[in-house]
Amino acid sequence: MQELILYNTLTHKKEKFRPRKGKKVGYYACGPTVYQYAHIGNLRTYIFEDLLKRTLEFFGYNVTHIMNITDVGHLTSDEDTGEDKVEKEAERQKKSAQEIARFYEDEFKKDLKKLNILFPDTFPRATEHIQEQIDLIQKLEEKGFTYKIPDGIYFATKKFKAYGALWKTRPQKFQKSGRIQTKEKRNEQDFALWKFSPKDSKRQMEWSSPWGMGFPGWHIECSAMSMKYLGETFDIHAGGIDHIPVHHTNEIAQSEAATGKQFAHYWMHGNFLQADGKRMGKSEGNLLTIEELQKKGFSPLDYRYFVLGTHYRSPLLFSFEALEAARSARARINQHIQKLHQLPKKNDNRGFRNAFGHTLADDIDTPGALAVFWKHFETLSLADFIWADTILGLRLKSIKKPNPPREIKKLLREREEYRKKTDWQKADAIRKEIEQKKWLIDDTPRGPILFSGAGLP
Numbered sequence: 523m524q525e526l527i528l529y530n531t532l533t534h535k536k537e538k539f540r541p542r543k544g545k546k547v548g549y550y551a552c553g554p555t556v557y558q559y560a561h562i563g564n565l566r567t568y569i570f571e572d573l574l575k576r577t578l579e580f581f582g583y584n585v586t587h588i589m590n591i592t593d594v595g596h597l598t599s600d601e602d603t604g605e606d607k608v609e610k611e612a613e614r615q616k617k618s619a620q621e622i623a624r625f626y627e628d629e630f631k632k633d634l635k636k637l638n639i640l641f642p643d644t645f646p647r648a649t650e651h652i653q654e655q656i657d658l659i660q661k662l663e664e665k666g667f668t669y670k671i672p673d674g675i676y677f678a679t680k681k682f683k684a685y686g687a688l689w690k691t692r693p694q695k696f697q698k699s700g701r702i703q704t705k706e707k708r709n710e711q712d713f714a715l716w717k718f719s720p721k722d723s724k725r726q727m728e729w730s731s732p733w734g735m736g737f738p739g740w741h742i743e744c745s746a747m748s749m750k751y752l753g754e755t756f757d758i759h760a761g762g763i764d765h766i767p768v769h770h771t772n773e774i775a776q777s778e779a780a781t782g783k784q785f786a787h788y789w790m791h792g793n794f795l796q797a798d799g800k801r802m803g804k805s806e807g808n809l810l811t812i813e814e815l816q817k818k819g820f821s822p823l824d825y826r827y828f829v830l831g832t833h834y835r836s837p838l839l840f841s842f843e844a845l846e847a848a849r850s851a852r853a854r855i856n857q858h859i860q861k862l863h864q865l866p867k868k869n870d871n872r873g874f875r876n877a878f879g880h881t882l883a884d885d886i887d888t889p890g891a892l893a894v895f896w897k898h899f900e901t902l903s904l905a906d907f908i909w910a911d912t913i914l915g916l917r918l919k920s921i922k923k924p925n926p927p928r929e930i931k932k933l934l935r936e937r938e939e940y941r942k943k944t945d946w947q948k949a950d951a952i953r954k955e956i957e958q959k960k961w962l963i964d965d966t967p968r969g970p971i972l973f974s975g976a977g978l979p
């Protein structure tokens with residue numbers, strides 16, 4: 523079996539993947555903050571995380587996959603100031619914070635299904651793990667890593683010697699040394715573990731704690747929940763590249779300070795989807811959702827195919843032309859599989875399978891694997907397609923033997939009659955008529971084959 527190589531942000535290089543316990547892999551991916559619809563940039567990251575999981579399973583690993591749902595504590599500013607994103611949206615829509623959170627969580631899960639992203643084993647919610655977060659903060663307090671200021675309990679990053687291990691260079695946001703965002707914060711990169719409820723207004727989501735009424739800071743939920751479900755040390759932690767400088771850096775600091783053990787062995791990050799030369803994001807004003815793509819006539823799986831075509835560590839430029847190309851590629855695959863259902867069974871292509879696996883093993887090289895796929899396309903058996911689809915996730919198994927209506931079959935017979943009589947003009951006219959009804963003909967040595975040219979699911 524091919525050895526799997528993964529790029530580890532922690533060591534800044536590609537490494538042979540070696541899980542801690544045989545074939546078992548503990549895998550945590552940071553999930554969404556549920557206060558708005560996911561955009562296709564967010565979803566690129568979740569497709570990457572899905573491809574990582576599928577690749578691990580492809581290479582025989584038994585994966586436990588956890589993805590959190592952030593339904594409290596993520597503030598509008600990364601500096602631990604500003605409003606709670608979920609509460610702010612609840613106010614805007616005149617709904618409760620819980621209604622908002624559950625609604626967008628459901629919508630998020632619908633998007634995952636549309637994109638054929640395999641569900642994690644568990645989706646733990648931050649609001650349902652408050653005690654675990656308090657326990658972890660208490661542990662940090664006992665070890666002397668925390669201090670209190672008027673708006674909350676903070677982590678003293680200076681006390682954690684290895685702070686910033688994920689950074690290749692000091693992130694820009696921490697380069698203006700000396701500038702401290704919150705007045706009482708000791709160091710600019712110190713971050714909130716527990717925030718106190720404001721004195722002048724009432725929060726919807728707040729809990730009592732040893733330090734007073736309040737709510738957890740954003741980073742602590744991921745440490746508390748990953749350790750609860752995967753143990754103090756686990757194999758892989760993933761997210762988007764924007765998590766490297768702050769969120770993941772802080773997760774490592776607070777987890778390792780609390781346990782004295784290494785937190786995650788492999789850190790993996792997906793690069794951004796860009797549109798109009800910028801990252802796709804709310805503040806950039808260039809968001810697109812899956813629903814918007816569907817309204818324009820695309821299938822969510824067209825988007826999935828489009829994402830497969832670029833390596834997860836490279837930026838991906840969105841364009842509708844590229845999405846159209848993805849749609850055409852899927853149509854070609856679909857039609858080809860319909861044909862294979864009607865032709866004698868082919869032998870499986872060992873050469874293809876080896877090359878595909880070999881390419882994928884190199885840090886989940888999906889563009890490379892797609893190139894191998896297209897190179898061998900005409901020679902693949904139906905089973906080869908289904909096999910490759912355990913990675914591609916294009917629902918190729920659901921493409922069945924076509925069942926043309928009687929009217930179409932009758933037209934095809936008429937066309938055959940004309941062909942026998944070498945009346946090409948009439949035969950061609952019937953072909954056109956059949957095509958107008960969204961059925962296509964392929965004249966194989968074994969006779970004509972019909973397949974549906976109608977839109978893909």
Ligand code: AMP
Nearest residue numbers: 554555563564567761762794795801802
């Ligand atoms: P959020 O819900 O804001 O916490 O973001 C959810 C996920 O989407 C995070 O893992 C981000 O890294 C990721 N993300 C945000 N914007 C983009 C983008 N333009 N391209 C790819 N991933 C993104």
Ligand code: ZN
Nearest residue numbers: 552553744769
């Ligand atoms: Zn996280």
